[in-house]
Amino acid sequence: NAGVTQTPKFRILKIGQSMTLQCTQDMNHNYMYWYRQDPGMGLKLIYYSVGAGITDKGEVPNGYNVSRSTTEDFPLRLELAAPSQTSVYFCASSLAGGYNEQFFGPGTRLTVL
């Protein structure tokens, strides 16, 4: 199993551009998550999904959108990139909620200039 994979690894965007961060898991997990990690701030939940077709906002959803058309994929969309979205983005998945371990991907480092 590859686990959780994310593409791209790095990306530089200009202000106002849009892009999609890809996330795929091959563990047949129901739950998927998107976090952002800023220096000294820990991880903040952006969006999550408890199954295909079901998504909901996390702590910091503004400026982002998600979709979950399949169990495996959970892309994160940035429509109008802003410098405040410069961060490292992690996708994670878990079999279910509650006490289930979250498995993280390797991250995408995004810079908005």
Next chain:
Amino acid sequence: GENVEQHPSTLSVQEGDSAVIKCTYSDSASNYFPWYKQELGKGPQLIIDIRSNVGEKKDQRIAVTLNKTAKHFSLHITETQPEDSAVYFCAASISSNDYKLSFGAGTTVTVRA
């Protein structure tokens, strides 16, 4: 929402010594407390977790303690080794809100040879 504070932000220890990281949480309903380790350039990985009905849990050189009354929990690493150098995050969640982990800001641990 849940607020998790983590101390210290950096910790340098001599190889073979012990390391202790402490976290406090605000919501007394929190009942699940995982610890994640993040190595350079990688996503976080679960190393140990504890549920609210347990006061202590140990796994080889790693142990976690929980004090529900004081609303704090700690990670203890004994006989530290160079491969323990990483960023460690504590987190807390509530079973009624089971997919949302609230993370601490992280502790950078450096083990000196």
